[in-house]
Amino acid sequence: MCGAGIVVCIVALWASRADFARARGLDKVVVLSNLCFAVPLAVFGALHLADVQSVLPAVPAYMPWKLFWAYLVGVALIAAALSIATKIQVRWSGLLFGVMLFLFAAMSDVPGALANPGDRFGWTFVLRELAFASGGFLIAASTMDGNRRDGEWGKWLVVVGRVVLGIAAVFYGVEHFLHPLACPGVPLEKLMPEWIPGRLLIGYLTGVILVACGALIPWGNKARMAATILGGWIVLLVVAVYGPILVAALRDPSIAVEIEGINYFADTLLFGGAILALAGATERRVAGNS
Numbered sequence: 169m170c171g172a173g174i175v176v177c178i179v180a181l182w183a184s185r186a187d188f189a190r191a192r193g194l195d196k197v198v199v200l201s202n203l204c205f206a207v208p209l210a211v212f213g214a215l216h217l218a219d220v221q222s223v224l225p226a227v228p229a230y231m232p233w234k235l236f237w238a239y240l241v242g243v244a245l246i247a248a249a250l251s252i253a254t255k256i257q258v259r260w261s262g263l264l265f266g267v268m269l270f271l272f273a274a275m276s277d278v279p280g281a282l283a284n285p286g287d288r289f290g291w292t293f294v295l296r297e298l299a300f301a302s303g304g305f306l307i308a309a310s311t312m313d314g315n316r317r318d319g320e321w322g323k324w325l326v327v328v329g330r331v332v333l334g335i336a337a338v339f340y341g342v343e344h345f346l347h348p349l350a351c352p353g354v355p356l357e358k359l360m361p362e363w364i365p366g367r368l369l370i371g372y373l374t375g376v377i378l379v380a381c382g383a384l385i386p387w388g389n390k391a392r393m394a395a396t397i398l399g400g401w402i403v404l405l406v407v408a409v410y411g412p413i414l415v416a417a418l419r420d421p422s423i424a425v426e427i428e429g430i431n432y433f434a435d436t437l438l439f440g441g442a443i444l445a446l447a448g449a450t451e452r453r454v455a456g457n458s
Contacts, residue, residue, distance in 0.1 A: 216242025303442025337382025
């Protein structure tokens with residue numbers, strides 16, 4: 169999993185080197201949206217291929233050929249990661265990934281959340297999958313020129329992305345106020361280790377940024393700046409919080425602990441990549457319409 173992520177990270181850095189050199193200020197973070205999105209896909213794809221038994225329980229019980237679907241998703245994730253990292257056929261890889269994650273939410277997460285509506289983690293999973301799906305749509309929208317025939321599709325994909333990511337950010341922000349010791353970004357079961365300094369401050373500050381930026385993201389004239397700030401903060405959390413957690417997990421003799429550390433790192437990076445993809449798609453839509 170780590171090897172796949174490192175390889176795709178190197179490829180994405182090479183593919184974006186010219187754009188990164190031209191960008192100024194926080195725009196340099198936005199340029200890394202494809203990298204932040206592609207690396208987790210490679211990590212999760214490698215998990216499907218290397219430890220397929222761990223992902224089989226996620227396949228709905230009514231679906232036949234569970235092993236086939238698990239391997240197919242793994243191959244698809246790696247293919248999408250390479251496409252997005254190299255910026256080749258990104259329109260199709262982004263769209264197809266978005267459709268796949270939307271189906272995951274509809275077939276698995278939504279029924280689970282409705283079956284136990286009092287479980288906050290159920291709705292966290294629903295919004296996470298929808299946010300990831302929106303990130304794929306936004307990656308695709310960034311290639312759709314506003315002056316071309318498919319410009320209207322790109323416009324609506326950006327609108328959907330704004331609404332979904334705005335709702336997810338506000339929901340997650342409120343969760344941070346209620347559970348400030350949860351690992352920041354996507355508030356799931358894992359708590360921040362006690363050896364991380366300023367845990368409460370990180371939790372509450374992340375909640376403030378999520379709510380403030382999430383409330384602004386649906387509005388066109390504020391969406392790009394809010395997404396850039398929020399995406400940059402999430403990426404900073406990945407480096408400063410999830411990086412040390414990952415290092416500690418990889419030093420543990422338990423394979424399960426190692427996989428958990430990698431998953432949390434990649435999961436949060438993908439969420440940040442989706443938000444940065446909104447900033448990038450919004451920038452291109454504005455440029456295309458000017």
